[in-house]
Amino acid sequence: QVQLVESGGGLVQPGGSLRLSCAASGRIFSGNVMSWYRQAPGKERELAATFTSGGIIRYADSVKGRFTISRDNAKNTVYLQMDSLKPEDTAVYYCSLSQVTGLYWGQGTQVAVSS
Secondary structure, eight states: OEEEEEEOOEEEOTTOOEEEEEEEEESOOSSOEEEEEEEOTTSOOEEEEEEETTSOEEEOTTTTTTEEEEEETTTTEEEEEEOSOOGGGOEEEEEEEEETTEEEEOOOEEEEEOO
8 A cells, every 4th residue: 555645735925935745655666656736625636746757747837837846766755846826826735646556645735825
């Protein structure tokens, strides 16, 4: 089994920054993909950023230029640095890990952007 634990959410003013972390434990295989999704109230869950173990990175257009995803393969940890935050970034942010044994999700961490 795989467990994902997110941290780093909170309340921030518009224009501020937050850094999310997600640590994976359990049976982790090489060739995995770690991603950040988000789900705003009343909306479907959407991909924010993804980072393959091979180094391929992709961002949603809505966060490109403001968010930066990174990962530490030795620690099985993925990060999301969020800068220039906007009220529309308010959502629950979920970490995911996809590998040969399946797709796994964290419990989510709330990010609220408000003045």
